[in-house]
Amino acid sequence: MQFSKSTDYALHALIHLGHAERCSNVGIKELSGSLGVSESYLSKIMSKLRQDGIVRAVPGVNGGYELARAADRITFLDVIQVMEGRQKLFECSNTNSRQHRLLAEEGTARRERDKERTGKNECLVEKVMEGAEQHLHQYLRERTIQSVLDEAFKRCSHEANKK
Amino acid sequence: MQFSKSTDYALHALIHLGHAERCSNVGIKELSGSLGVSESYLSKIMSKLRQDGIVRAVPGVNGGYELARAADRITFLDVIQVMEGRQKLFECSNTNSRQHRLLAEEGTARRERDKERTGKNECLVEKVMEGAEQHLHQYLRERTIQSVLDEAFKRCSHEANKK
């Protein structure tokens, strides 16, 4: 259970773009050089980010990438969901096991209705995990590319003050 | 980024054990039947749980498994860490990229010391992710096998009251 390297690269690439906001259109060469990743692989990642409207891209001479919206409107959650997909953190593999049927058979009109709607019994483990996912998402929604830039700048100027 | 099926099976198996607490020693047959998983695969999982002191096992006739400690002292985090390993949620793949060196070169005695200790620059993305991991862990530490059993019982008796 770990985030993929693609997510890593994507976040760092976006930070680079956010930092170089003034001169728009950062090429894949500069990006791959800055991150230490091959151009070909990073292209794939940038392409994905573009398809999801995180960045814009222009081909041709002097082309490159730029953020599609302000850095403080690109959250970690946005990026992670693009790169990792929108699948749930946890999915009960068989809600029709005896264990689940046992719980379901304790009657309950509500559970019956649940089953009618979704076609499967509910899973209490899944419920707990959904809670965990909500918390995680909430946290990741509050962190943006801009917040990382701010943090970097803060440390920088803090050091400057001490001198 | 998803929890593995093993974690799923492990949690459900432990819930079964917690539910059948009275008659200790639940066999692999009963467990695999209840969860709808093959005996051979589930054995592997139970074995892992035993090695980490989550369950006890006795071989021989009438053998089987039982919880090694009270159900309210087995947290979701415990189980997940056994099954998924203790690796971090996120690890920056190259803290020596130009991007990181750029941040590091802004001087800072503190960052220098960091580098001396760990041998690598710090990564602000990693920092954010570590925060996310802490939150997630805190949540998972508060959910136990017992809490799921309680929830199941609560729903059950709630239905009974209505009748």
Add this chain to the structure above:
DNA sequence: ATAACGTGGACCTACGGTGTCCATAATAAA
């Protein structure tokens, strides 16, 4: 002694993460 039961090792398969290469399209500069 024998049947029931858990253990650990060897092994297999499928899939996805990581990564490369190339043909193509789009764009700016000459």
Add this chain to the structure above:
DNA sequence: TTTATTATGGACACCGTAGGTCCACGTTAT
């Protein structure tokens, strides 16, 4: 218009690992 630059998308390769099976062995109760 031609050429150089740059992003795009498809095809493909590699490989680690999740998921799963099988079997020989050790242990225990009857």
